[in-house]
Amino acid sequence: MSGRPTFYQRRGKRALDLAGAVALSIAGAPVAGLAALVLWRTQGRPILFTQERAGLHGRPFTIYKFRTMVPGAAHTGAGLWFERDDPRITPVGRFLRASSIDELPQVWNVLRGDMSLVGPRPKPREIIDRYRSRYAPTLAAKPGLTCLHAIEGRNTLRRSQMIDADQRYVRRITLAADLRILALTVPVVLLRKGFHADDESEEFVEDVAPEAPTGTAPA
Numbered sequence: 086m087s088g089r090p091t092f093y094q095r096r097g098k099r100a101l102d103l104a105g106a107v108a109l110s111i112a113g114a115p116v117a118g119l120a121a122l123v124l125w126r127t128q129g130r131p132i133l134f135t136q137e138r139a140g141l142h143g144r145p146f147t148i149y150k151f152r153t154m155v156p157g158a159a160h161t162g163a164g165l166w167f168e169r170d171d172p173r174i175t176p177v178g179r180f181l182r183a184s185s186i187d188e189l190p191q192v193w194n195v196l197r198g199d200m201s202l203v204g205p206r207p208k209p210r211e212i213i214d215r216y217r218s219r220y221a222p223t224l225a226a227k228p229g230l231t232c233l234h235a236i237e238g239r240n241t242l243r244r245s246q247m248i249d250a251d252q253r254y255v256r257r258i259t260l261a262a263d264l265r266i267l268a269l270t271v272p273v274v275l276l277r278k279g280f281h282a283d284d285e286s287e288e289f290v291e292d293v294a295p296e297a298p299t300g301t302a303p304a
Contacts, residue, residue, distance in 0.1 A: 116189065149194060
């Protein structure tokens, strides 16, 4: 964001977040309850996946999702990255990802103020640090439950395209833009637009060269 924050950015966006999160929590309660029951019966505990993500101005917060992978997946296989036909993703988890139901617990993050309904998707600190100069501008906004690149291609996009979308969003945050993204997210989720599990791999996504760690001299 550049210049002085607008009234919408200072007050209106939070009001929209609260109203939308309350409505979504009520409407989504039966779906979330059913998802939790199926996960408990088929996979056992934990039902929720938690992970530290970078929030507004890089401050860490704990994100909540329905668990879609085997326990301890972040420390096995490709770690933070996805592989084609990743064996760590459970059959139920694959459906939850495709339908975006796995993201429903993040309504709690919105109510808490960690996230917004719309904003750049929250990322692990390792990803932010890997492309720090490109992601630094995007930390000026709260991460979102949905985002601009979700309606522009979802996981068919490459890293450069996702970064570009996040930067474009942060440069101009308006009520009209947020309402447009929210409205267009509905058919994306219902019709599973832009979801191709076979493309979820580091080789496909990472088309931007990582930056050297801070304090590392160039070779």
